[in-house]
Every structure is written in C-alpha cells, then in structure tokens.
Amino acid sequence: NAGVMQNPRHLVRRRGQEARLRCSPMKGHSHVYWYRQLPEEGLKFMVYLQKENIIDESGMPKERFSAEFPKEGPSILRIQQVVRGDSAAYFCASTTGTSDETQYFGPGTRLLVL
Amino acid sequence: AQSVTQLDSQVPVFEEAPVELRCNYSSSVSVYLFWYVQYPNQGLQLLLKYLSGSTLVKGINGFEAEFNKSQTSFHLRKPSVHISDTAEYFCAVKPGGYQKVTFGTGTKLQVIP
Numbered sequence: 001n002a003g004v005m006q007n008p009r010h011l012v013r014r015r016g017q018e019a020r021l022r023c024s025p026m027k028g029h030s031h032v033y034w035y036r037q038l039p040e041e042g043l044k045f046m047v048y049l050q051k052e053n054i055i056d057e058s059g060m061p062k063e064r065f066s067a068e069f070p071k072e073g074p075s076i077l078r079i080q081q082v083v084r085g086d087s088a089a090y091f092c093a094s095t096t097g098t099s100d101e102t103q104y105f106g107p108g109t110r111l112l113v114l
Numbered sequence: 115a116q117s118v119t120q121l122d123s124q125v126p127v128f129e130e131a132p133v134e135l136r137c138n139y140s141s142s143v144s145v146y147l148f149w150y151v152q153y154p155n156q157g158l159q160l161l162l163k164y165l166s167g168s169t170l171v172k173g174i175n176g177f178e179a180e181f182n183k184s185q186t187s188f189h190l191r192k193p194s195v196h197i198s199d200t201a202e203y204f205c206a207v208k209p210g211g212y213q214k215v216t217f218g219t220g221t222k223l224q225v226i227p
Binding site for chain 1: 148150155156157158159160163204213214215216217218219220
C-alpha cells in the first residue's frame with residue numbers, strides 16, 4: 001500500500017509566480033490536511049478537506065491561497081503571486097475520516113521563493 | 115478549542131540515558147492524543163496514540179507515553195535512547211468527529227554520544 005505522495009518534492013518560484021502543490025492520499029483515504037512548516041517552527045494547520053468539500057479552512061491565509069480535493073485526482077494547494085514569506089515546507093496528511101484520525105504524512109514539498 | 119504545550123524546545127541527553135518529553139494539553143471535550151516524530155527533511159511519522167483504555171501506551175522504537183487526565187498531560191518516555199532517536203517530536207490532540215488536529219510546537223531531541 002503506497003503511502004502519501006507529494007509532488008514536487010522541491011519547487012522554486014520567483015516572486016509573483018504561482019505554485020501548485022499536489023498530494024495523493026493513501027489508498028482508501030478520503031480526507032486530507034495541509035500544513036505549513038517554517039524553519040525552526042512547528043506545524044501550522046492550513047486546511048482540512050474531504051473529497052469535493054472543504055471542512056475547515058480556518059488556517060488558510062485570506063488571500064492568494066486556495067485548496068481543493070476533487071472527486072478524482074490529487075488534492076491541490078495553490079499559492080498565487082508567491083512572496084518570499086511563502087518559502088516553507090508544505091506537508092499533507094491523509095486519513096480515513098474515522099474518529100481516531102491517525103494522520104499519515106507525505107514527505108513534504110519544499111517551496112523556495114526567490 | 116484545543117491547545118497543546120510542549121514546554122521544552124530542545125532536550126539534550128546522553129546516549130543510553132532515559133528521556134522524557136513533556137506535553138500538556140487543554141480541551142473542553144475528550145480528545146485523542148498522538149506523538150509524532152520528524153527526522154530531518156522528512157514528513158512526520160506516528161510514534162503512538164491514545165484513544166481510550168489503558169493510560170500507558172506503547173509505541174514504536176521503544177517509546178511509550180502515559181495519559182494523565184487529571185494533569186492533562188501525555189508525556190513521552192524512553193528508558194534508553196539511541197543516536198538514531200535524534201529528531202523532532204510533536205505532540206498532537208484531536209477531538210472526535212470532523213475536527214482538525216492541533217500540534218504542539220515540537221521538541222528537538224539531541225542524543226549525545
């Protein structure tokens with residue numbers, strides 16, 4: 001059973017460009033979380049998604065950031081008009097959606113904005 | 115709302131010595147509790163979790179944690195650490211149902227040869 005997959009593993013963008021980060025959950029998992037980790041900081045919750053539904057987006061910045069988890073295909077975290085402060089590691093985690101909610105993490109995408 | 119406090123940002127310990135990483139939480143409802151480990155440049159990996167039942171939970175790599183409801187704590191312990199345990203450890207809590215997980219700020223364990 002393949003684990004959570006994220007691509008790309010590393011992404012370099014110039015200020016003002018768009019970044020698209022992809023997360024393929026584990027087989028059988030229908031829920032995805034996105035987190036941001038800045039250097040020397042912990043994980044910051046961004047958004048919690050079910051297929052075709054956003055459950056909790058209280059951690060998402062109000063502008064430039066969006067996330068989706070379509071019926072088919074991976075979950076996408078999209079950052080428009082990136083700025084240097086967006087440089088971070090972005091992790092996704094998937095779950096089955098049951099109450100115990102053990103999260104299985106992907107290896108992360110490290111975004112560098114020049 | 116839930117919160118998680120990991121008071122120690124860094125814990126140095128000599129190889130083969132015991133270690134305890136502290137985690138306290140606050141919540142108005144019952145929660146599930148987790149410890150994750152993150153090795154450099156990798157994602158988080160589940161060490162152990164408490165859902166219900168016995169308050170002493172055993173996990174992978176010889177780690178264990180004890181849930182103390184009265185003190186709202188879930189401290190992580192290992193009787194004898196190895197160099198390979200050098201990593202960052204995150205405590206997390208989650209209420210039941212469709213609610214998000216809340217992570218602590220992490221504790222960096224540095225095992226000294």
